[in-house]
Amino acid sequence: MDQDRMETCIVCGQPKEEGIHIVNEFICISCEMEMVQTKVEDEKYPFFVNRLRRIAVRYHV
Template structure:
């Protein structure tokens, strides 16, 4: 990616990451999502944000 994008998780502007259902997730958040144990509160926050991405995608189609 040559352009900077805003992460839908942390709102930071970066140029490296992934696109999930038309939403950008920065490399830092991607790694944090992968490495967060499922028994931590932060995991639930990530789950909710990804669910919001999914709902937004469904509403747009």
């Protein structure tokens, strides 16, 4: 892996090479896939909402 291309995911906290950017924050591919497949009733849903809320709070979106 190319260390220069690594970014830390705001969801899992792990350094990854591939993912998406929302504002200036990075979400790795595996977390993105898990988030979009998580149903509202799932116990992990509030965790994902909390992580995404950090973007809104940090950047006043």
